[in-house]
Amino acid sequence: MNTMQDEFISTVSHELRTPLTSIRGFSQTLLNSWDKIDDENKKKFIKIIEDQSNRLIHLVENVLTVSKMGAESSVLRKIDVNNVIKKIIPLFTEQYKTRNFQLALAPNLPPARLDEDKFQQIMTNLIDNGAKYSEPGKTVTVSTNISENMILIEVKDEGTGIKKEDYNKLFKKFSRLENHLTSTTQGNGLGLYITEKLVKSMGGEISFESSEGKGTTFRVKFPFYNDEEVLKCSQAS
Numbered sequence: 572m573n574t575m576q577d578e579f580i581s582t583v584s585h586e587l588r589t590p591l592t593s594i595r596g597f598s599q600t601l602l603n604s605w606d607k608i609d610d611e612n613k614k615k616f617i618k619i620i621e622d623q624s625n626r627l628i629h630l631v632e633n634v635l636t637v638s639k640m641g642a643e644s645s646v647l648r649k650i651d652v653n654n655v656i657k658k659i660i661p662l663f664t665e666q667y668k669t670r671n672f673q674l675a676l677a678p679n680l681p682p683a684r685l686d687e688d689k690f691q692q693i694m695t696n697l698i699d700n701g702a703k704y705s706e707p708g709k710t711v712t713v714s715t716n717i718s719e720n721m722i723l724i725e726v727k728d729e730g731t732g733i734k735k736e737d738y739n740k741l742f743k744k745f746s747r748l749e750n751h752l753t754s755t756t757q758g759n760g761l762g763l764y765i766t767e768k769l770v771k772s773m774g775g776e777i778s779f780e781s782s783e784g785k786g787t788t789f790r791v792k793f794p795f796y797n798d799e800e801v802l803k804c805s806q807a808s
Contacts, residue, residue, distance in 0.1 A: 594623050597616045601613065615661075648796075652724060653677075666702075670702045670709060675714035680722065685773055689769045696765065718792060728787055731786075732782050777791045
C-alpha cells in the first residue's frame, strides 16, 4: 500500500505540474502587468487559465487510472487533432521562451477517434519532454500526417538524443535517462510511461527514433474516426 501511495503521489505531481505552472505564470503576468497588457491578450491569457483549470479537473481521474494496473475505458469521440495541438502550443511558448516551436500540420486531416483529455495529456508530455531536454535556441517541431490509414503525429526535438543502451528503459516507470541536462530539469521518470499507457488505451501506437547528440522524434498513430464503429461501441455500453 505504501508503494502504491508513493507511486500515486509521484504521478500526480508530474502530471499536474504543467497546467499548474501555466495557471500561475499567466496569473502572475496579469497581476503584475495588467495596465500594460491590451484587452485582446488579457482575454487570451484568461482563456488559457480557464482551459487549464478545466483540464486539471479531468486530469486527476486520468492520473488515478494510469497509476493503477488496469486502465479505465476511454470516451472516444471525433477529434480534430490539429485544433487540439494549436490550442496547447501557446502553453509551451510561454513556459519555454528560449525554445522555438514549429508546426507542420497537414491540411484537411480527417478526424481521429480519441479521448480529447487523454490526447491533450499525451501531446503535453511529448512536447514538454522535447523542450525540457533541448538547449536554448533549439526547435521542437510538431507535425501531423496520414500513415498506413492512421493519423500520424510526430514530435521532433533537437535535444541530447537517447543512447542505444537506454532504449529499453524509455517507457519504464520511474526511469530517467542520464545526460548533462538531467540535473537541471525536473522530472520523475513517469511522463513517457504514462504517455505509452494512454496511447495504447485508445488503440494507438507509439514509437521513437533517436540519434545521440542530434535529437529524438516520437511518433504516435491513432485510428480514424468511424461513425459506425463509435455508434456500435455506444450501443454496447
